[in-house]
Amino acid sequence: MDKDRVEGAAKQVKGTIKEAVGKVTGDAKTQAEGRAEKLAGKVQNAVGSAKDAARDALKK
Template sequence: MDKENIKGAAQKIKGKVEEVVGKALGDKDLELHGKADQLGGAVRDAVGTAKDTVKDAINETAKP
């Protein structure tokens, strides 16, 4: 697991909390910000997964 995966997961959790709090308070801006954070976290997680895939491919081709 890459650092980006961890940061992405944390960002998704933070975004979900913001979304839920925004809904509970009737604060649309906070709710939308939470959804945006979730999306950003998903992208960050995907970048981490891509990095892992590239590293694995490089390691496989480097084997004798």
């Protein structure tokens, strides 16, 4: 499992929490930052998945 996948998943969780805090407190900026961080985590996770797939393909 690539480290990008782990870091991406952590960013997604952090972004989800930040988005929820922004929603509860009515802070649109925090909510938007959380959404952006969650999206960045999804992208990083996808990069890690691609690296894993490439690594697995080279092993075969």
